[in-house]
Amino acid sequence: MILTKKxxxxxxxxxxxxxxxxxxxxxxxxxxxFVFFLTNVAKFSLPMVAxxxxxxxxxxxxxxxxxxxxxxxxxxxxxxxxxxxxxxxPPFVVVLFMLQFTKIGPSExxxxxxxxxxxxxxxxxWNIAWVGNxxxxxxxxxxxxxxxxxxxxxxxxTALSGVFFSYVGQPLAIYxxxxxxxxxxxxxxxxxxxxxLMMIGYFVVFKLTEGYEPTGAEEAAMHLKSPQxxxxxxxxxxxxxxxxxxxxxxxxxxxxxxxxxxxxxxxMYYFSYVAQDMSKxxxxxxxxxxxxxxxAAVSSKIIQKLSARTATIAGLLGTGIILIAGSFFAMNVxxxxxxxxxxxxxxxxxxxxxxxxxxxxxIYGEWKTGENATPFIMGLMNxxxxxxxxxxxxxxxxxxxxxxxxxxxxxxxxxxxxxxAVINVNMLFPGITAIxxxxxxxxxxxxxxxxxxxxxxxxxxxxxxxx
Numbered sequence: 001m002i003l004t005k006k007x008x009x010x011x012x013x014x015x016x017x018x019x020x021x022x023x024x025x026x027x028x029x030x031x032x033x034f035v036f037f038l039t040n041v042a043k044f045s046l047p048m049v050a051x052x053x054x055x056x057x058x059x060x061x062x063x064x065x066x067x068x069x070x071x072x073x074x075x076x077x078x079x080x081x082x083x084x085x086x087x088x089x090p091p092f093v094v095v096l097f098m099l100q101f102t103k104i105g106p107s108e109x110x111x112x113x114x115x116x117x118x119x120x121x122x123x124x125x126w127n128i129a130w131v132g133n134x135x136x137x138x139x140x141x142x143x144x145x146x147x148x149x150x151x152x153x154x155x156x157x158t159a160l161s162g163v164f165f166s167y168v169g170q171p172l173a174i175y176x177x178x179x180x181x182x183x184x185x186x187x188x189x190x191x192x193x194x195x196x197l198m199m200i201g202y203f204v205v206f207k208l209t210e211g212y213e214p215t216g217a218e219e220a221a222m223h224l225k226s227p228q229x230x231x232x233x234x235x236x237x238x239x240x241x242x243x244x245x246x247x248x249x250x251x252x253x254x255x256x257x258x259x260x261x262x263x264x265x266x267x268m269y270y271f272s273y274v275a276q277d278m279s280k281x282x283x284x285x286x287x288x289x290x291x292x293x294x295x296a297a298v299s300s301k302i303i304q305k306l307s308a309r310t311a312t313i314a315g316l317l318g319t320g321i322i323l324i325a326g327s328f329f330a331m332n333v334x335x336x337x338x339x340x341x342x343x344x345x346x347x348x349x350x351x352x353x354x355x356x357x358x359x360x361x362x363i364y365g366e367w368k369t370g371e372n373a374t375p376f377i378m379g380l381m382n383x384x385x386x387x388x389x390x391x392x393x394x395x396x397x398x399x400x401x402x403x404x405x406x407x408x409x410x411x412x413x414x415x416x417x418x419x420x421a422v423i424n425v426n427m428l429f430p431g432i433t434a435i436x437x438x439x440x441x442x443x444x445x446x447x448x449x450x451x452x453x454x455x456x457x458x459x460x461x462x463x464x465x466x467x
Contacts, residue, residue, distance in 0.1 A: 008146060011208045016140075016150055017157030019086065019133055022201035023126070024161035026097065026194040028169060029187075031264065034100070037187050038115075042103040048112050056119040061386035067127040068379020069236055071135065079206070080213040082139060082375060085132035086206040089125045090199035096122035098192040103184055122195075129202060131379040136205075138359040138374050140212045144449045145304045148311075148356045152300025155352035159296040162289030166282065236376045238369040246361040246377065248444035250384050253354060255437035256316060257388030259323075259430030260347060262395050263340070266425040269396075273411045273422050275333045284337065291341035295348030302349055307449040308356035309441070315350035316438030319343045323431030330423045339427070347434075355381075357445070360452045367455040370462075399425045 038049045077084035099118025105111040134154070141147040172193065177186025240246060271281045303311045326339025358381055362374040403421035 006140075006212060007142070008140060008150075009208070012140065012212075013149070013153070015208055016136075016205065017154035019198065019201035019203075019205040020154050021157040021161045021164070022194065022197040023130060023133075024158045025165050025169075026093075026126075026191070026198045028161065028165045029097075029191050029194050030100070032165075032169065033173070033187060033190075037101055037184075041183050041187055042101075042111070042115075044103070044108060044112060048108055052112050052115055052119075055116050056123075057386075057390055059120050060123050061390055063124060064127070064382035064386040065380060067124070067382060068131045068135070068373075068376035070128055071132055071375035071379070072236060072373045073376075076214075076216045078216045080215055082132040082135045083206055083209055083213050084216070085129045086202040089129035089132075090195070090202050093122050093126045093129070094192055094195040094199055096125065097195040098188050101184070101187040101191045126198075127379075127382060131375055131382075133202065133205060134355060134381070135375040135378045136209055136212065137355065138362050138378075140209065141359070144308065144356070144360065144452050147359045148303030148308050148353065149300045151308070151355040151359070152296065152298075152303060152352040154355065155296035155299055155348060156293065158351075159289065159292035159348055162292055163286065166285045166289055236373050238365075238371075240365075240377075240380070242368050243361055243365045243377075245357075245364055245445050245447040246380070248440060249354070249357055249361060250380060252316075252437040252440040252445070253381065253384040254388055254391075255433040255440065256347075256350065256354070257385050258391050258395070259319075259433035259437075261388055262425055262433075263430050266396055266422065269400075269422045270330075270336065270426050273414045274331065274419050275336070276411050277333075280333065284340075287337060287341050288344050291344040292348045295345035296352055299349045299352035303353050303356055308353040308360065309445060309448060311353040312350055312357060313438050313442045315346045315353065316434050316441070318346040319350065320431045320433075320435035320438065322346065323427045323434065327423055327427035327431065330427055331419070336426075343431075343434075357447075360447055363452055363455055363459065364447055367459055395429060396425050399429070 035049065035053070038044045038052060039046070044052065071081060071085065077088065079087060096118045100115055100122060102114060102118070103111045104114050137147055137150045137154070141150055169190070173186040173190040175186070176189045177183040180186070267284070268281070271278050271284070299311070306314070322339055322343040326335065326343070329335035329339065358378055359374075362372075362377040365377055366372045366374070399421050400418070403417040404415065405418050405421065
């Protein structure tokens with residue numbers, strides 16, 4: 001049984017990625033506030049904060065390769081192998097993510113255990129839903145151009161979350177905390193609100209994508225004719241180790257993510273120690289968010305014109321050049337406001353084009369192994385991301401320590417060496433990692449647009465022959 005792909009509907013062309021906007025808004029609660037919540041709101045002791053951070057980040061990283069494997073290797077549910085997870089997973093996340101922002105229990109140890117429980121389980125479930133969502137790109141798209149278009153549309157909606165969150169995030173937590181008289185509850189309900197919006201967003205995408213993927217019953221019928229509709233463990237391993245473009249992508253994406261997360265984590269130091277004016281931070285976040293939207297908005301046109309591979313390489317090299325050049329002028333706050341948003345434009349073009357490249361290597365993997373492990377391969381994006389998060393934690397402290405940083409010294413008394421170290425972690429280091437990422441993909445990722453089209457044609461011919 002071969003299902004012919006439907007043309008992309010107007011709803012898909014407009015609203016695919018709507019769920020990603022709210023998913024990103026939910027994750028921004030954690031990115032910006034989790035550590036602050038633990039130390040300043042819930043008031044866990046610093047050793048306990050370190051334990052919570054270590055346990056949750058390590059477990060999350062270890063589990064990251066398995067999210068796609070669960071989708072690829074298990075029997076599909078009623079609504080399809082990928083789509084089903086967008087429906088059944090998010091309601092559990094709403095409750096579990098709220099537990100991550102609580103302090104419940106008779107002792108600090110029990111309270112910390114509840115936080116870890118909420119963190120680990122919410123991440124397991126939301127990552128499976130996220131993989132199911134992003135795996136719909138190669139399922140729905142008929143050509144590399146359509147994969148690039150959908151990746152760009154998803155990136156645009158994702159970038160819009162930053163604009164929304166810059167206005168709503170912290171003010172909502174503060175407002176709820178003031179009204180309820182419970183500061184902890186403010187962050188608990190902020191997390192729950194964003195997770196609820198994620199659930200609604202994914203439900204919208206679930207409805208929009210109806211008919212683009214075999215249902216559970218249809219895949220069962222396909223299984224009778226071809227027992228390989230469910231991917232074996234061996235097939236998953238082959239889809240990685242017999243897939244050189246995927247290996248190149250994972251390595252390049254790791255360096256891209258390291259730089260991105262360092263920028264996100266280090267910007268507070270810039271406005272504290274270099275600009276010495278934290279009041280400028282909200283405006284910077286807004287400008288960066290708008291720059292991200294601009295990059296994501298033009299990404300699909302650039303991908304369709306140049307190809308996802310060329311757009312990725314050009315975007316990474318452009319990001320690197322802008323950040324490295326900007327590091328020489330960043331003592332001037334105005335120049336910082338110019339160079340970093342420009343880099344964000346390039347970086348968000350890359351964010352869209354890399355998703356399209358993962359879809360391409362999924363096609364290569366199916367051609368190479370004969371098994372369609374698309375959810376598993378798309379889920380491997382999490383592997384580079386989680387590894388980068390762990391690595392990020394060592395870069396900033398090391399760079400600051402080498403410059404003689406001391407948190408007890410007031411920012412206005414900081415040495416020039418400390419200021420330069422702050423600039424380096426905000427611009428020079430991320431610029432270098434972006435260049436490394438671009439060079440890795442240029443040198444080792446040889447899968448061109450025409451080659452992908454050729455492989456897809458051969459895969460389709462095999463399926464027709466087997467039908």
